Amino acid sequence: MTDPASAGTGARDPDALIARAGLRGDPNRDQHFLVDDRVLDRLPGYLPEGTDASHLLEVGAGTGALTDRLLAVADRVTAVERDPRLAAFLREEFAGEIDAGRLTVIEGDALDVDLPADATASVSNLPYGVSSEIAFRLLPTGTPLVLMFQREFAERMAAEPGTPEYGRLSVTAGHYADVAVVEPVPRGAFDPAPAVESAVVRAVPRDPDYAVPDDEFFLRFVTAAFTQRRKTMRNAIRNTAHISKLDDPKAVVAAADEALMGKRAGEVTPAEFAHLSRLAWEVGDPAERE
Numbered sequence: 001m002t003d004p005a006s007a008g009t010g011a012r013d014p015d016a017l018i019a020r021a022g023l024r025g026d027p028n029r030d031q032h033f034l035v036d037d038r039v040l041d042r043l044p045g046y047l048p049e050g051t052d053a054s055h056l057l058e059v060g061a062g063t064g065a066l067t068d069r070l071l072a073v074a075d076r077v078t079a080v081e082r083d084p085r086l087a088a089f090l091r092e093e094f095a096g097e098i099d100a101g102r103l104t105v106i107e108g109d110a111l112d113v114d115l116p117a118d119a120t121a122s123v124s125n126l127p128y129g130v131s132s133e134i135a136f137r138l139l140p141t142g143t144p145l146v147l148m149f150q151r152e153f154a155e156r157m158a159a160e161p162g163t164p165e166y167g168r169l170s171v172t173a174g175h176y177a178d179v180a181v182v183e184p185v186p187r188g189a190f191d192p193a194p195a196v197e198s199a200v201v202r203a204v205p206r207d208p209d210y211a212v213p214d215d216e217f218f219l220r221f222v223t224a225a226f227t228q229r230r231k232t233m234r235n236a237i238r239n240t241a242h243i244s245k246l247d248d249p250k251a252v253v254a255a256a257d258e259a260l261m262g263k264r265a266g267e268v269t270p271a272e273f274a275h276l277s278r279l280a281w282e283v284g285d286p287a288e289r290e
């Protein structure tokens with residue numbers, strides 16, 4: 001049997017893991033395994049200083065190259081993997097760690113399975129097909145996250161108002177955390193190489209520096225406005241009542257600041273969105289208030 005520990009770092013060699021698993025990553029199943037040791041070694045280090053690493057969560061564990069790095073820094077790791085062949089391989093490859101109570105493998109879809117409520121942080125190379133849904137399962141947990149996304153998606157998540165990338169994703173992700181792109185990752189770091197570039201995002205949880213009347217309403221109000229991002233806020237609010245579920249969007253426009261109503265959604269800051277959502281909650285007759 002191949003020695004699981006590669007020389008030097010003591011970490012398992014990613015290519016050897018793929019060889020032992022005996023399968024090729026299937027892009028149709030979002031299987032792009034990280035094979036660049038330097039990227040793998042850096043990922044846990046992107047967790048904010050002082051992060052409680054007693055129980056790390058990994059979504060989409062694949063052949064376990066990142067799982068192995070997480071086990072090196074955590075007391076305990078929970079790894080979720082949907083592909084039964086990979087889950088079986090992980091149970092075999094990491095039998096020692098599982099027996100020692102340091103690793104739990106959950107076989108299933110990360111969108112359906114119960115994620116451990118006591119995970120203290122997550123480090124994951126996400127399946128890109130469902131990365132948005134998974135991110136928005138993890139962000140409300142209020143734990144630090146280090147997540148690999150498609151680069152374009154990562155940049156939209158971290159974008160500032162007034163930039164072309166700024167949008168619904170920036171405001172909604174920023175509602176839960178300070179989000180930053182910490183490392184672009186080239187296609188060649190993966191096997192098989194994905195069609196697009198990737199990037200690592202760090203999300204540090206925090207309460208927003210503004211108040212909203214209701215999280216769900218705020219997120220819906222923002223989503224509605226960005227469906228009409230070329231229109232002024234005045235028109236966007238009027239035209240999207242079917243999404244924001246406001247009974248009286250005109251009252252919101254009438255009560256709001258003229259200059260703000262003349263801006264486009266891409267120029268409206270999260271705090272301004274929050275202000276507008278409070279106004280809409282008061283005078284726009286949203287569905288929840290009935």
Ligand SMILES: C[S@@+](CC[C@H](N)C(=O)[O-])C[C@H]1O[C@@H](n2cnc3c(N)ncnc32)[C@H](O)[C@@H]1O
Nearest residue numbers: 032033034060061062081082083109110125127
């Ligand atoms: C980009 S690969 C990352 C694998 C490994 N962590 C690495 O870095 O090499 C994503 C992994 O997520 C798994 N996966 C795809 N969809 C999933 C889902 N809905 N829930 C859980 N795992 C999923 C794939 O089988 C694949 O192993």
